Amino acid sequence: MLNIKNCTFNYKRKGVPTIDNFSLRLEEGGVYGLLGSNGVGKSTLLQLICGLLTPDSGEVTLNGINTRLRRPSTLDQIFLVPEEIGLPALKLDTFISLNGAFYPNFSKEDMYRHLDTFGLDRNIVLDKLSMGQKKKVALAFAMACNTKILLMDEPTNGLDIPAKSAFRKFIIESMSDDRIFVISTHQVRDVSQILDHILIMDKSKVLIDRTVNEIQDKLKFLDTTDASLIEKAVYAAKGLGGASIILPNDQGDDSELNLELLFDFAVTDPERLNSIFKS
């Protein structure tokens, strides 16, 4: 289990911290979607989780051990794919042998398989690649490390359409009860169907932390032109001729989760959203 306990982090000495007394627990077996407005600290949080940044107060523990201690036995279980990928001027095979060594479950065969799936040649020099190709190399490497914890910051940005599909298949096939995947993204349509847990965060707190099943049990998402339904909605986004609405799901009539709408609801009226889950 990853436990983020009362973490505060500020990039500057004074002023408002980026992460303010933030707590969260991530359990094995979950594919977590981490959502939040720009600048609320999603990337900072990922870097705190894997020990890249030191919290001003509080701590992050993986199975009880503070990740900031950066013990090799902790770090070899965590992989972070950053949003922007910088790769050195190395041939692929050199990169693999230099970096794969840090991860006990790293598999060269997996790496080659993922590169093939992404349509990338093995005979490449890494700094000569386009942004999308770099992302593919980084993701292929991250997947091939087979770590328990895989943190991904906007993994689908820059990927072509078949690669997005391959990425989703990878997440589904490689998920197991002892792993935790965290996908931080604004591209909710790319990943909404592969998530089983939704986290929407604000600076100092989690606005919603629920499984997709819990959300579907409590909320009903609908596109409608029916004024009486719109009237009953707990949240409505009006569009041309109709509205996308959220209703309490009191009929046991499960609808598909509309993550964009849920996000808008969580950001505009978190109190009301949480009161629905408490009732």
Next chain:
Amino acid sequence: MIFEENNKAIYLQIADRICDDIMQGKYDSDNRIPSVREYAASVEVNANTVMRSYERLTSRNLIFNKRGIGFFVSPDAKEKIRCEKSEELMQKQLPPLFRLMCNLGISPDTLKKAYFDFLSVNGQSV
């Protein structure tokens, strides 16, 4: 795969799709259907979602779980689905159509003839 059907939850849509596949003989009685993870990967949805579909089909006795081996199609699944679908057609889909026909003044005989014509064109009988 694109899911769209009046915003019905995907796990329900997947359950419907498996029922259609059973009806069409893609999965025969007593045959194993794909594992949860295989199915999830093929349609690119979370494995828990597919698990929910399988649980739903299990509770309707359309499939059953052999522990450690997988999910299998129940012997009478096809007939059960056919009954359920007929029921749904009669209860839910036909009344609005009848209402429309009534408004348009179309007689039962006209409908009967149209159905017979349809069957002969498609070389089928009921």
